[in-house]
Structure formats: C-alpha cells, structure tokens
Amino acid sequence: MKNNSVQTKAKFKDLMSHKNYLLFFTGQAISQLGDKMTLIAVPLLIYHLTNSPIQLGMAFLIESLPWIFLGPIAGTIIDRFNPIRILVLVDVVRVLLCLTLFMTDSIVMIYAIGLLSQTCSCIFAPARSAIFPDLTGKKLFNKGLTLSLTTGQLIDVLGPSIATLCISIFHGPRFIFVIDAVTFTISAVLTSLIVLQQASIQKQNSSFQSRFKEGYRFINKNKKVKFLLIIGLIRTIATSAIPILLLLQAKYIFGNELGDRYYGFLVSAVAFGIVTGSWIIGIIDRNTLRKNYIIFGIMVQSIIYAIIYYTDNIEILLGLFFLSGVATSGTLTPVSSFYAEYIPREIRGRVFSAINSILQIMGMIVYFTIGFFAEFIQPNKLLLGIGCLMTVSILLMTWIFKGWSLLRNDEENKSKKIVAN
Template sequence: MNIERMDPMFKHSIWREQNAILYFSGTALSKLGDKFYIIAIPWLIYELTQSAASMGMMFLFQTLPFILVSPIAGVLADRFPRRTLLFACALLQGLLVAIIPILSILQVLQIWHIYFLGFIIASFGAVFSVVNATVVPQLFKKESLIKVNTTLQFIDTSSVLLGSMLAGILISKINVYNVLFLDAFSFFPIAVSILFLTFLSKEAPSKVTSNSWQQLRDGANFLLKHSILGPFTLLVLLANVANGALISMLIYFSREKLLLTSEEIGWVYAGAAVTQIIAIAIVNHLGNKGNHIRLMLNNIMISGLGIITVSFSWNWQTLLLAVAIQSAPVIMFNVLFKTMRQRLVPSYIFGRVNGIISMLGMGALPLAGFLTGIIAEAIDIRFIFFTLGFISFLVPLRFTKLTKLNVEEEERKVTVI
C-alpha cells in the first residue's frame, strides 16, 4: 500500500525529515521541563520565604539575562559553531538546575543560592534561545519555515497546558525538589538531538576579524537600516509596553477587581491557550500566501482591542474572552515575525540581529510591568489597561506604509554566507 498516494500531504510533510524528528522531539521534552521549572521555582521560594518580595526578586534575576545577555549571545552565535553553543548551553542548564535539589539534600540550600543559580541558568537560557532561533534556517528549507515555526509555537503553547498541570500534580506527589530533578533531566534529550542534526548550509559562521563591540554595532546598523525589520522591531518594542503591563498585572486584576478563585484563573489561562493553538493552525494553513505585513499589523491592532476588552471584563468568562482576543494575535505575529527574520537576514549576521531584537522585545516587558505596578497604586488598573490597549490599537496605523513593501524582493537581496 502506497502511503504517499493515500495522503499526498505526507509526501511534503516536514515530519519526513530526520532534522524535524530530532529537533521537535528534543524541543518538546525541553519545553515541558521549562514549564516544570517555571512552576517549581516560585513554589520553592514561597516555601522558603513566604515573601512576595523574594518572588519578585527571582523574577528580576530570571529576566535580566534576556536583556543583558541576548546581544552578547548574538555575537557568540555569529562567531562560534552554533551546534557547540546549543549543546553546551543545554547541558549546563541541566547540570545547574540539578544543583538546587542537591544543595537541599546536603541541607545547605539558601535563598541566595537560588537567586545566583537562577541568574546563571537564565543566562545560558538566553544564549540558547538566541542561537536556537538563529540556527533554524540552517536546518530547514525556506519554504518550510512557516510550518517549522508554527510547530515550535504549538509545542511551546501545548507545554504551557500540559507542563503546568503536570508540575502541580508532581509537586504534590513527589515534592518540588524531585520535580527540579525531572527538569534537569529534560535538558539532555535536546542536547543529544543537537549532535545528530544535519546542517543544510555551512555549520560554522565565517571567521570575523572585527572585535565583539564592532560586530554588535554591525548587527544594530543592519537592523536600523532595514526597511522592514527596523520598523517592525520598533513596533514590537511599543506593543510590548501594553503586553508587559497586562502580563504582569493580570493576576492582580483577576483577584483585586474580579475576585476570581485560582480555579477560575486557571480556566482563563487554559482557554487562552486553546485560542492560541487555533491561531497557530491558522498561520500554518496560510503558509506563505497573502500579505503577511498587513496581517502582522492587524494582529497588533486586534491585540490592542483585547487589552481594551480586559478593562471592561466583569467575570472569568468575559476575562477569558478578552485574554483570548489579546493573546491569539500575538502568537500569530510572533510566528510571522520569526519567519520574516529567518528569510530576510543573512546567516553571517543573523545571531546579532536576533540578539538585539530579543533584548529590545524582552526589555520592554519587565519595565512595563514594574511601572504599571507603581502607577496602579494611584490609578485604577482598568483605566491603565484601557489607555495602553487604545495606544496599542493606534500605533500600527503609523506603520501602514510598510504594506507597500515587497518581502520577496527584500528576500532576493539576502546573500547566504
């Protein structure tokens, strides 16, 4: 029986490629472990300190590396073999996570150990994230990038649902330290799979003679001068001010204004995750068809409407709807923007460009959250959400001229080195 005749789509499926099987399976296990870590670390810190300030401090230590280290990671990605960087970062993250429960077994664990290890783990995570995003075009053909990125986004979104649920159950059954051991082991499958990946283009970046600072400037200049990526990076920075405010204050809003229970808040996140999966399926269906620039601008505008809707919600059902309206377009935008970068940036400078975009995008989130928390002490959080959502809706209107640009023409200018 000919399987390809029965299902013509299978003939062109990326799942026929060895790279896809290795890369996605390793990524799925790693992402699941990430969600264990995200739940386990705050749980552990609360058990040790019962302090909200300590949990906030940990958030700072876990966020700072993605702002400070990402540009450096971009330089590393363009200077050293990317396979080596990915393998080393995955292995080191796993080993460092395992140190936390080991210190507990030795009865010497203190809160500063978790802060310090958390910062180092996040630093290697920032390097891995930038290099990982940079290496995708070297593993898959250009025409497959939309499918690859939608699959990666599906894995990430699904791991939020499955990982959070499993982490909660496992913490109650086997304790938080054993959950951290499981997280540590989850890094090893992706580390091993990286060793067997086949690169479609030259694996090691070209040798460079300039210093690291000059390389970083080259990446920034490329981004600033690019007719499409430069404006979109600015748009991401502006949109993430509103998104950061919502993400950081959603639990506060849910409890303070809507008086929701933990179960109802869980339904809000679960419902939003389902709509995100639907959004991923839509992007996958669209593929390379249509005007992606127009779609991306519309996504930001719809997301702004979602934030406005949050400000008017009165129970968990209306909040679920509002968060779904806000988050699903963001997921679509992320997939399209990631694919656009992979198609428009030459391989020799891709790491630096990714690092700078990661720094700017991530940098807006904690700052927006911090300022929103301060302002919310004096101004009603509903008004803050409404104002930021309205601004987020209007901002893309200033970028409509981008719809006249031709992505395919820009892509033809790219020289793969």
C-alpha cells in the same frame, strides 16, 4: 512559474524527511514542556516565600539582566562557533541549575539561579534562531516554523495543566524542577545528534567590535526590521506584565489556594488561544496577509486587556484570555517569517541577539513598573492601563513609521515578482 507552484504545495509531512529538523523539533518540544511547568512553579514558589508583588517583579527583573549585558555579544560569539555545541552545553548547564533550584529555600539563591538560567537562555535563543532555517531549507521554512510554534504553544496549554496537577500531587511546586532537569537532559542528547553542513557554520575574521555593532547597524538601516522590532516592543509590554498580573489577578479574585489553580488555567487559556491562532494562520498560509495578522493582532490583544477590567467571572476571563492568545499568534509566526527572509544567514546571530537585548530591556522596565504599582493598585486596573497603552502605542507607531505601507509594499513587490516569473 513551476517552481513557485511547487513551493506553494509544500506540506507538513515533507518535514518528516529532514532528520535534523525532527531531532531538534523533538528535543525542543520535550524541553519546552518542562519550561512551561517551571514557568508556573517559580512565581508560585517566590510568592509563597515572600508574599510580595515587588519581590515577584524583582525576580523577573533580575532574569532580564543577562539579556541586557550578555545578550548583545551572544550573537557575535555564536557566529564564530558551532551553534550545535553551544546548544548542547547550555542544556547541560540548565540541568544543573534546575537540580539546584529543587534543593534550595533561599530567595537569594532562587534569584541567582534565575540570573544564570536566563544567561543560558540569552545564548540559546539566538543560536536556535540562527540554525533553524538550515534545519528545513527555504522551501519548508514556514511549515517548519509553524509546526514548531504550534507544537510549542500546544505545550503551553499542557504545561500549566500538568504543573497544576503536580503541585496538587506533591503538595508544592518544587518537584517540577526535577522534571525540567530531565527534559533538558533529553534535549541535550537529541540536539547532539544533529549534523549541519560545514558551509552552514561560518567563521568571521572581522574585529569583535565590528561584529558587535553589525547587528544594531542592520536593524537601524532596515526599515521593515526596525518596524517589526517596534511591534515586538509593544508586545513585550503584555508578555512581561501578564505573568505577574495573571497570578495577582487570580489571587485577588479567588483567594490564595483557588487562585493558584485558576492561575494555571488562565495561563493555559492564553496558550490555547495562541495554538488556535497559529493553526488558523498555518491553514491559510498566505504571506500577503501577514501585515493584517501583525497589526490587527496586537490591536485586538490590547483591547481585550482593557475589557478584562470589567469582569471577575472565571468563565468570561478564560474566554477573554483565550482570545488574547489568538490575537497574540498574529505577532509570532508572521514576524518570525519576516525576520528569516530579510536577515542574512551570516549575521543572524548578531541581529537576533540585538533584537533580544532590546526587547529584554523593555521587559525589565515593565517588570519593575508592574511590581512597583501592583503594591497599591489592583491588578485588573493595571491590565486596563496596559490595554490602553498598547492601543495608543500601536496606532501611533504604525502611523509614525508608516508600517502598514511598509509591509504592504514589500508583499506587493514579492507578488509582482512571482507573477513576472
């Protein structure tokens, strides 16, 4: 009982003694700032060059392809090699891609850079997920994850705002790509200083085909992970559609020049909502409420998207998108903590690669669909449709998979074990 008591008293300041976590946390925070600025710059650049929602959707669709074709095997590669070296190499490649993006005016080249950039990301993401628990240890995992996610989401607020300022100062989004290149350079240097125990890096002797299938087999057999993946698929409908629809909605209501500015504000509102929600979850810090955060969070998020259809007031829109961010936070830290607890270390890379690939396939479908329909349907009507679709989907999938009972039973069993000890 004593150990359990100590574990519940773990505090954020305890993370300061973990050098590896601090190096990783700092590098990721800096590189994420550049990423969020680029997230604003790239859609604006593409839309300014083409003035076409289809071309904008095509860019997002192309960026999904690596997750479909390389994503499934990325985890298999990661589980056989040193993930730290992989992370550093990927950052170096992304420095070169950002500098190339700064110098080109070709839409085809922009598409190609997006393809290569996401190829790097689909390798980076499972490697990052695989090593994260080793950076903090089990006792501080939830605190480390919450701090990283909350900081990243705070950067989600600052990034678009700084990007909007840079666009005004430099009369366009292009210089942002140089800033992003600098952030990746810093991230690569800091990550290279991380030293993990050799036991944390395991090599597999089974065949490539067997390792490739193992991630999908694990998802298929683990009911809770499968249901959480379903939640992720529903959430992906929003995360894939919103980058396109936010830009189109801002321009549709406020015009081109003012729309660019409000686009950054709306993105910041979502991110600020996620920060607020994650902070609240971190303060409460009760695992028995995770099912509430996840299921109710995505339901509230979908309802808000439907409500947005009825207003074009910027203050109300900012408030609604802020609330959507708060609701979205319920599917971030809680879901990640479930994954970390129930996916064995030795196959994390493969399982996370499988999860990412499946989610990206859904994202590609959404990008194509939104880009197509946005040519002749107003963005607020598409948001209404997305809200209705998500509401029906979460209710139906929770009922079919008995997700509420699945998550509740798991938490109740864990609580009983703690009391018994």
